[in-house]
Amino acid sequence: MAKRIQFSRTGGPEVLEFVDVPPAAPGPGEVRVKNAAVGLNFIDIYFRTGLYPAPSLPSGLGTEGAGVVDAVGEGVTHLAVGDRVAYAQGPLGAYAELHTLPAGKVVKLPEAIDFETAAGCMLKGLTVQYLMRQTYELKGGETILWHAAAGGVGSIACQWARALGVKLIGTVSSPEKAALAEKNGAWATIDYTKEDVVERVRELTNGEMCDLVYDSVGKDTWETSLDCLKPRSLMVSFGNASGAVEGVNLGILNQKGSLFVTRPSLNGYADTPQRLQAMADELFAMLESGKISIDIAQRFPLAEAGKAQEALASRQTTGSTILIP
Numbered sequence: 555m556a557k558r559i560q561f562s563r564t565g566g567p568e569v570l571e572f573v574d575v576p577p578a579a580p581g582p583g584e585v586r587v588k589n590a591a592v593g594l595n596f597i598d599i600y601f602r603t604g605l606y607p608a609p610s611l612p613s614g615l616g617t618e619g620a621g622v623v624d625a626v627g628e629g630v631t632h633l634a635v636g637d638r639v640a641y642a643q644g645p646l647g648a649y650a651e652l653h654t655l656p657a658g659k660v661v662k663l664p665e666a667i668d669f670e671t672a673a674g675c676m677l678k679g680l681t682v683q684y685l686m687r688q689t690y691e692l693k694g695g696e697t698i699l700w701h702a703a704a705g706g707v708g709s710i711a712c713q714w715a716r717a718l719g720v721k722l723i724g725t726v727s728s729p730e731k732a733a734l735a736e737k738n739g740a741w742a743t744i745d746y747t748k749e750d751v752v753e754r755v756r757e758l759t760n761g762e763m764c765d766l767v768y769d770s771v772g773k774d775t776w777e778t779s780l781d782c783l784k785p786r787s788l789m790v791s792f793g794n795a796s797g798a799v800e801g802v803n804l805g806i807l808n809q810k811g812s813l814f815v816t817r818p819s820l821n822g823y824a825d826t827p828q829r830l831q832a833m834a835d836e837l838f839a840m841l842e843s844g845k846i847s848i849d850i851a852q853r854f855p856l857a858e859a860g861k862a863q864e865a866l867a868s869r870q871t872t873g874s875t876i877l878i879p
């Protein structure tokens with residue numbers, strides 16, 4: 555038997571159950587990974603609460619982890635038992651000692667990258683890769699607004715922006731988070747609990763406003779974010795930490811300056827094994843060069859996944875959080 559977290563109904567952290575299940579043998583094209591570390595992400599909370607529906611219940615939870623391949627299904631050629639690997643996509647169920655998933659969603663981990671680092675950055679770092687290098691290819695010199703700059707995705711974004719020569723203005727909710735984002739390379743920070751974000755962006759940019767806004771907060775910040783953009787520039791709405799953006803009248807894009815908007819996801823970019831590998835290669839190169847490092851600021855035993863999710867949902871975490879099976 556192997557331990558895993560599952561949920562049989564949607565709701566608060568109390569719906570998470572820590573159970574023993576028989577290990578699933580990998581089917582054709584699949585591998586089973588013995589997790590050394592599991593990544594905690596906001597999307598896990600969306601599935602637990604039902605904002606994103608799980609395909610069936612009871613369901614496992616989590617999509618990010620790192621460890622060693624312990625069984626390989628028929629037809630898998632690029633992975634073998636004993637390989638060090640990491641993953642950030644595929645079926646729910648990463649919150650577990652053993653996780654079985656399609657081999658095409660799993661990449662080999664370079665020796666220099668440890669399991670905790672990998673579990674702390676596969677989903678978040680690949681997200682920053684596609685947002686900064688594909689959704690819009692930042693060239694350096696742009697000024698961008700990034701919400702939740704001291705969070706998991708945000709901490710990597712600050713460092714990646716610095717490496718690209720991009721001026722990242724990060725929003726945060728405390729002086730401690732501001733200091734952290736600036737240490738990671740944010741060009742400036744705005745504490746939205748004390749300052750007016752639009753006015754502060756206007757001051758910082760001498761009235762020019764931003765070339766792009768990256769908004770993962772969603773409902774609460776949608777309009778503020780649009781107000782921080784230059785005419786004809788791009789709003790990247792990529793998350794729902796405060797709730798989903800709904801009922802948008804497209805006319806608002808006209809009123810706010812002929813803006814563009816996109817709502818991307820990692821699965822839409824890493825949609826083939828080749829694209830996933832190319833994105834992972836770039837993330838791993840950024841880690842190996844020291845241009846970015848992963849701050850594992852919180853570690854919880856797997857059994858305490860609910861407590862970990864509560865901390866993430868209530869803004870108590872910074873950087874990455876991992877669960878240890």
Ligand code: NDP
Pocket residue numbers: 594595596597677678681702703704705706707708725726727728731770771774792793794795796797818819820821866867868869870871872873
């Ligand atoms: P974070 O570590 O960034 O945690 C969320 C942060 O959002 C909080 O720490 C808090 O920072 C801020 N926040 C603002 N409003 C709220 C609110 N109402 N409730 C909770 N938090 C709030 O989480 P992750 O790094 O895991 O994810 C960041 C975001 O990116 C999430 O929205 C996630 O869904 C999204 N995402 C999207 C992906 C995609 O491909 N589309 C992939 C990966 C992540 P502060 O206290 O400073 O305000």
